[in-house]
Amino acid sequence: MTLDRRTLLTAAAGLAVAPLAGCDRASLDRIQARMNPTATGSTAAPAAAAGATPSPVAPVVQGTVATGVRAPQRPWTYEAFGEAMAGSHRPQAITAAQFAEIQARKPAAMARIHSYLEGKFGSADPAVMAAFESVPRDYFHYAYAQSASTAFNAYESNPKPWAIGHGSVLSDYLGQAYMTQLAAPKPTDVTLEIGTGSGFQSSLLSRVVRDAYTIEIIEPIGQAVGRIFAPLGYDNVHGRVGDGYFGWPEVEGGFDTIMLTCVAQYAPPELFRQLKPGGKLIIPIGQPFRRGQVLYVYTKDDQGRVHSRRDVGVFFIPMTGAMQNRPQPQGG
8 A cells, every 4th residue: 555645744643632542534634724834823933034054053062960861051042942943954033032932831831741641650750751841842843845943833732743844743742741651761771763753752762861763764854854953962862764664773782662653554573673672662553544543562571572562542644665565474
């Protein structure tokens, strides 16, 4: 089966508005109507002039806080935002007043995340909360097809996925918080994300883990997003363009966590081979654009045996590439 990329662009992705519940067609239509990153309003900013030449910027120096989460030593100010955007070769025209409005919404979003995680897990992992506090979400709101910052959409009161162009999205922040806490990242971990998208999920993981690897199959997104980590000083994020079906076998020792942010019809066998003993594969499994997708958690024990459990209902866009044309292995 093949899927048109324009179809993916208009479909919901990541964890949707109700990130832990399956979506019917009516829900999907509502999500599609909201996925408009270039919509303007009282706080929207116009796109910067095309061809603007970015100026070089030194990386933000990172430190390590007591919780083990890397935190920026430099405050996230309007000037820091502008320099990081220029360093990532992405024009922006957000004003200082708009930037202040964005930051004013962040405390309520953080409280929303905390309450959500408490409801789902019984408590909010301090490392996950610290990572969300550390990573400036507004920096990841960007419409790549239009070369325009959409930072004015950040920290919205009704969390939802936002299209970023070329069939990719920035997933809603409650769903990303859930996936991050489910992964239970530790400072010694090495993680792999299949489906870089905006780069926000791997950035969150990178604030906790030793190294965060991420693969994006959509070339223009993978190339553009690959430039956004260095200006923030995220030197332990390693990205590349490729088909995540095959994982990243060159990484010696494998991964403590492998996370898919797209729905697969089955778990690719190669990912199990790259999972460390004691490791965790978090993967949505189901049919493209249909109800019934389920988030599965596979764990590998010290003897190499794999155990699985169903977690929650989800809705993701499909995994493309080899997943679409390779039959499910027998016994898989």
